[in-house]
Amino acid sequence: MKHLRFYFDVISPFAWLAFAKLPKVIEGHSVTVDYQPVLFAGLLSHWGQKGPAEIEPKRAWTFRHVYWQAHRDGVPLQTPAQHPFNPLALLRLAMACAPEGMTPGRHACEKIFRHVWEGGGDANDPARLQALTQALAPGRDPNSDAVKQALKASTDQAIARGVFGVPTVELDGRLFWGVDALDMVSASLRGDPWFDGPDWSRAAVAPPGVVRPPKGNP
Known part of the structure; x- marks a missing residue:
């Protein structure tokens, strides 16, 4: 039995596409999946990156690319009314749907993804958030300190593993x-034997020819 961990933030349309495609990827294999919510902004801050939506030409390309892939793969996708938006309420809701120390199930994650990426509504509209929360009936309070800390710990754990983006x-x-x-x-x-031979490790050790100096240094 293989174990797979899927790190995601519902703010990412690529995470939604990957989430939708994952069942077909693991079909026919003996695999368990943990769906682990993380705060994408926390990853960006830690690694010193900008999000795609913060660079206007990249933002435009990102959504063209996403819509093409959704069209190609038959995945429903409509950009929410505002993007980027603050995903904290939705990520905490996902965490609240899992018992303490566990990750949320696919059903809860799918409901939250669809809330964001289907229909074109405001992801943080209070009435929509309330309806989603009632539909999911989380076992824990999404606004509790325990759930907030669980999301932070989940993000910190992902960073410690080397995760820098989602999905x-x-x-x-x-x-x-x-x-x-x-x-x-x-x-x-x-x-595929490529992953167990030397190629996987060898591919990651290309020596850098140029190293950018820290910001503010000549």
């Missing part, structure tokens, strides 16, 4: 970032 899949101690990397996940599950 990221962890399988056999390896990290696969991005929806495009699902092909690699599928190959690894099928036992």
Whole structure:
């Protein structure tokens, strides 16, 4: 039995596409999946990155790319009324749907993803959030200190594992970032020897020819 961990933030349309495609990727394999919410902004802050929506040409390309992939793969997708938005309430709701020390199930995560990426509504509209919370009936209070701390701990744990973006899949101690990397996940599950030979490690050690100085230094 393989174990797969899916790191996500519902703010990411790529995370929604990967979430929708994952069942087909693992079909036919003996795999358990943990769906682990993380705060994407926390990852960006830790690694000193900007999000795609913070660079206007990249933002425009991101959504063209996302809509093309959704069209190609038959995944429903409509951009929410505001994007980016603050996903904390939704991520905490996801955490609240799981018992303490566990990750939320696929059903709860799917409901929250669809709340964001179907219909084009405001992801943080109070009435919509209330209706979603009532539908999910979480076992814990999403606004409790315990749930808030659980989300922070989940993000910190992801950073400690080397996660820098979403979606990221962890399988056999390896990290696969991005929806495009699902092909690699599928190959690894099928036992492609590339992942167990020297190529996986060798590919990551290309020496940098130029290192950018810290900001503010000449």
